[in-house]
Amino acid sequence: MANEYVTLEELKSxxxxxxxxxxxDADLNRARASASRSIDKTTGRRFWLDPEPVTWTFxxxxxxxxxxxxxxFLVDDIGSEEGLVVEVGSGANWSAxxxxxxxxxxxxxxxxxxxxxxxxxxTWGIATARLRVTAQFGWPTVPDDIQQAALIQATRLFKRKDSPEGIIGSAEWGVRNLSRRDPDVWALIEPYIIPGF
Known part of the structure; x- marks a missing residue:
């Protein structure tokens, strides 16, 4: 899938x-994709922008x-007003x-x-109707925090093959278990989590 928050070149560097x-490259690309989609799932949102307006019904x-x-009316993240159309209705009957x-x-x-x-x-006054929104959903640009979190997480996922049992070792501090959640990644993405998600 495209729309990863870190490039292959950044991860290689x-x-x-x-x-x-x-x-x-295949392993690096899997790590990039997994890190990016993990951030999406954890925050309850996605930070890439639809290239063209799409229509969603709420x-x-x-x-x-x-x-x-x-x-x-709370909607999923909309990253551009270009092509934004809002309609109320249902079935084949919609009003702008x-x-x-x-x-x-x-x-x-x-x-x-x-x-x-x-x-x-x-008021929206739509007790039985639906709201149909045509827009470019997502964020206007990927925030720096999200890009950095994806880089850290992708690096961690790529290196995970060297610690299949979840144990890492070093001459300096010996052997220890990997934590389930990287505290730096969490600190970077936590402010972006949808409240209540």
Whole structure:
């Protein structure tokens, strides 16, 4: 799969493997993919952006928050307003919605995704309908923290073949078990975990 958060070249550099050495590329690419998808699963989101707008349909149940200034419909991360279309309805009957604001304010300008659609001083009023959103889902750009976490995790996964029983050794500190979770990776991705995920 594409959309890994660390390149093959970055991983080779981290592991001190010559760029021209392609004998381990298959293993390195598996480590890159596994690290990236693991971050997606742990955070409950993905940090790559759809190349073109796609259409997703949302059930409103549990996704509407009553705010002081209107109803906020929580959507999966949207990384671009280009091609953004919002519709309410079901089946073959859909109506365009244009009187909404994206939330949080200035998200895309800050390199963050849009996570909600706010009906200012209004309601979505869709008890039985659905919300259909056409957008480029994901993040505008991969955050540096996520790229670094993927690099650390991919390096760890690649080296894991040398510790099949989960035990590593060193002349300096002897033999010890690998921890289940890398504390540096966790510290980098924890702020990106969707609350309640």
């Amino acid at each position: 981290q592991l001190k493997i010559e760029p021209s050495d392609d004998t381990r 059930n409103p149940r549990g996704r509407i928050c009553r705010e002081d200034d209107g109803d906020l 919605v244009t009187d909404y604001e994206t939330s949080p304010d200035n998200a895309l300008a800050k390199g963050q995704p849009i996570t909600g659609l706010l009906r200012v001083l209004g």
